Structures are given as structure tokens and as C-alpha cells.
Amino acid sequence: MIGRLNHVAIAVPDLEAACAQYRDALGAAVGAPQAEPGHGVTVVFIALPNTKIELLHPLGPDSPIAGFLQKNPAGGIHHVCYEVEDILAARDRLVSAGARVLGSGEPKTGAHGKPVLFLHPKDFNGCLVELEEV
Numbered sequence: 790m791i792g793r794l795n796h797v798a799i800a801v802p803d804l805e806a807a808c809a810q811y812r813d814a815l816g817a818a819v820g821a822p823q824a825e826p827g828h829g830v831t832v833v834f835i836a837l838p839n840t841k842i843e844l845l846h847p848l849g850p851d852s853p854i855a856g857f858l859q860k861n862p863a864g865g866i867h868h869v870c871y872e873v874e875d876i877l878a879a880r881d882r883l884v885s886a887g888a889r890v891l892g893s894g895e896p897k898t899g900a901h902g903k904p905v906l907f908l909h910p911k912d913f914n915g916c917l918v919e920l921e922e923v
């Protein structure tokens with residue numbers, strides 16, 4: 790059911806410093822900061838030949854990554870995002886298998902303008918999983 794790895798997200802305490810590191814030290818193509826108030830984060834995408842890195846920084850008082858950064862003040866890998874062709878079919882299959890879909894259970898529009906859903910990390914080996922319909 791899952792297809793390509795769309796991105797690996799890293800929560801960072803200092804977005805500017807992380808962008809500079811990926812651009813200057815690692816020589817990567819770093820995009821512009823993109824505010825996503827509906828998700829409580831600012832994101833920066835870094836294009837790699839085979840996938841993307843999504844740098845995440847909290848935005849607003851109810852950011853879903855605030856707790857993660859409190860527990861991991863230096864930052865850390867926050868989630869992986871897999872592509873699916875039909876996100877509602879994927880959701881229904883996962884719910885039938887016992888996985889917990891986070892939030893309302895309905896897809897939201899993600900950073901690429903496509904529907905996304907999140908699956909509880911405790912149901913996926915301690916790894917928060919995002920699904921994005923492509």
C-alpha cells in the first residue's frame with residue numbers, strides 16, 4: 790500500500806541555524822520557510838536526490854511538536870512520510886488493523902497541498918508516521 794518515502798521530518802530548536810548547516814556544511818538545496826498555522830509548525834524542505842528532509846519548528850501556542858522538543862531539546866527525527874495513492878482507503882485499512890489515526894481522523898491539507906494523516910507512534914514501533922496522498 791505505501792509507496793515512496795516522501796520526507797523525513799526533523800524537529801529543530803533553531804530553524805535558521807539548521808538551514809545554514811544543511812546549506813553551508815552539507816551543501817544541500819534548502820527551500821524557503823513555509824508557515825503552516827493549521828499544523829502549528831513552520832517547515833523548510835531540503836531537496837535530496839531521492840527524497841526530502843522536512844525541518845520542523847513550532848508555530849503558535851499549541852504546536853504538536855512542542856512536547857517533542859521539550860523532551861528532545863537538541864532536536865531529533867520526528868516522523869517519516871510515506872506516499873499512498875488513496876488516503877481514505879489507506880486509513881480505513883489501517884483502522885481495521887487496529888492502528889490509531891491522530892486528530893479528527895479526517896485528512897488535512899499538508900505542506901505540499903495534498904491530503905495528509907498521522908498514525909500514532911506507539912502503533913508503529915515508536916515512529917510517528919505521516920501518510921500523504923499523491
Ligand SMILES: CC[C@@H](C(=O)O)C(=O)SCCNC(=O)CCNC(=O)[C@H](O)C(C)(C)COP(=O)(O)OP(=O)(O)OC[C@H]1O[C@@H](n2cnc3c(N)ncnc32)[C@H](O)[C@@H]1OP(=O)(O)O
Pocket residue numbers: 798825828830832843845853854855856857860866867868870891892898899900901905907909910911915916917919
Ligand atoms: C506541515 C504539515 C505536515 C506535512 O505536510 O509534512 C507535517 O508534517 S505537520 C508535523 C507536525 N504535526 C504532527 O506531528 C501531527 C501529529 N502529531 C500529534 O498528534 C502529536 O504530536 C502526537 C504524536 C500525538 C504526540 O503528542 P504529544 O502531546 O507531543 O506527546 P504525548 O506525550 O501525548 O506522546 C505520547 C507518547 O508518544 C511519544 N511521542 C510523541 N511524539 C513522538 C514522535 N514524534 N515520535 C515518536 N514518539 C513520539 C511520546 O514520547 C509519548 O511516549 P511516552 O513518553 O513513552 O508516553
Ligand SMILES: [Co+2]
Pocket residue numbers: 796798843868870919
Ligand atoms: Co511532514
